[in-house]
Amino acid sequence: MSMLITGIAELVTCDDTLEGALDEPLHAGLGVLRDAAVVIGGGGEDNAPTVQWLGPASQAPQADWAVDLEGRSVIPGLVDSHSHLVFAGDRSAEFAARMSGTPYDGGGIAVTVEATRAASDADLRALLQQRVQEMRTQGTTTVEIKSGYGLTVEDEVRALRLAREVTSEVTYLGAHVVPPERRDGGGRAAYVDLVCGEMLEACAPHARWIDVFCEPASPHAFDAEESRRILEAGRDAGLELRVHGNQLSEGPGVQLAVELDAASVDHCTFLSDADVEALSGSRTVATLLPGVEFSTRQPYPDARRLIDAGVQVAIATDCNPGTCYSSSMPLMIALAVRETGMTPAEALRAATVGAAASLRRTDVGRIAVGLRADFALVDAPSWLHIPYRVGVPVVRALEL
Numbered sequence: 001m002s003m004l005i006t007g008i009a010e011l012v013t014c015d016d017t018l019e020g021a022l023d024e025p026l027h028a029g030l031g032v033l034r035d036a037a038v039v040i041g042g043g044g045e046d047n048a049p050t051v052q053w054l055g056p057a058s059q060a061p062q063a064d065w066a067v068d069l070e071g072r073s074v075i076p077g078l079v080d081s082h083s084h085l086v087f088a089g090d091r092s093a094e095f096a097a098r099m100s101g102t103p104y105d106g107g108g109i110a111v112t113v114e115a116t117r118a119a120s121d122a123d124l125r126a127l128l129q130q131r132v133q134e135m136r137t138q139g140t141t142t143v144e145i146k147s148g149y150g151l152t153v154e155d156e157v158r159a160l161r162l163a164r165e166v167t168s169e170v171t172y173l174g175a176h177v178v179p180p181e182r183r184d185g186g187g188r189a190a191y192v193d194l195v196c197g198e199m200l201e202a203c204a205p206h207a208r209w210i211d212v213f214c215e216p217a218s219p220h221a222f223d224a225e226e227s228r229r230i231l232e233a234g235r236d237a238g239l240e241l242r243v244h245g246n247q248l249s250e251g252p253g254v255q256l257a258v259e260l261d262a263a264s265v266d267h268c269t270f271l272s273d274a275d276v277e278a279l280s281g282s283r284t285v286a287t288l289l290p291g292v293e294f295s296t297r298q299p300y301p302d303a304r305r306l307i308d309a310g311v312q313v314a315i316a317t318d319c320n321p322g323t324c325y326s327s328s329m330p331l332m333i334a335l336a337v338r339e340t341g342m343t344p345a346e347a348l349r350a351a352t353v354g355a356a357a358s359l360r361r362t363d364v365g366r367i368a369v370g371l372r373a374d375f376a377l378v379d380a381p382s383w384l385h386i387p388y389r390v391g392v393p394v395v396r397a398l399e400l
């Protein structure tokens, strides 16, 4: 069975080589077709519908049945390449304190660790599913999810197993912080041993990625030497690498990520010229998380500087109970435009193909013949309404 989708005011493919795409700077790099149509049909992976044809509506072929979107727009499903969705508990008071000037240092993570350890599997699963659903209703169809609020072998494995139920992009983050019960004496070194040893062995089968919070400015996170050890152990266990780096200060995270060919270094709030130069000559994507700066009152990262230097950028929510409890990619697009110096087109690319690249994926974040029909619907005549109508729920995953 094939389905013809018509009435598409703007079809954003994110294919910058697409023939017939609008040739206007406003839409640069987005491969936008106006008054477009798409034909989808079964036969993809898991029998999911794939794109069989796309082009101007006036040239659309016949299909078994048709759907008219009545002047709405279609974009690739948004890709949220950085989230921490497996948690319990509440830290809204910490947010309020930050709004009055208390700085963020990672210390609140322990509060979530305690609440998460105490939660039942059923409660954690329900919270996770609710958050993933919240993302879908805002246009996100691919999500990466980290562990990191368990910090014992059993609790980390449990978080990864739960995450695996809702996504294939699962990240082992035993190296989120040193847990409170291990902070004294030689506990810190012993915890790094655990993260690289028994915990890694138990977690690796349930994850694709390993991540580390590399931030010497936080007494709770990991320095360059510890981070290198953790990432190398993960790589030896068959995991691919991601890094939380340069969130609170100009630290070693970016250089380490580039040196180890990590797929992504995330935050990139404080960067030296050497960091930008290293990123520009690398395959490592700089993932910006502007919701974190919104929720911590830190300065926003400078996307313009990175893009002008030729660095590939992504944006993601970092949805977590501490630094950004927002699951909204449309909000991140708006913040990236308003606060980090991206054009609207650059921000939408960063939330789709850019974020897909940070997961080393080329099968999502684009709309093209042969790819899975992974779309989000914009309830507006132009995709530009995503940042333009900030705070208004104009984007949702298109259920086919």
Ligand SMILES: N=CN[C@@H](CCC(=O)O)C(=O)O
Pocket (backbone or CB within 6 Å): 106, 108, 109, 112, 213, 244, 247, 292, 318, 320, 321, 322, 323, 324
């Ligand atoms: N920085 C480390 N991890 C999260 C914050 C987690 C928390 O505070 O609970 C982040 O990406 O910002």
Ligand SMILES: [Zn+2]
Pocket (backbone or CB within 6 Å): 082, 083, 084, 244, 318, 320
């Ligand atoms: Zn994070």
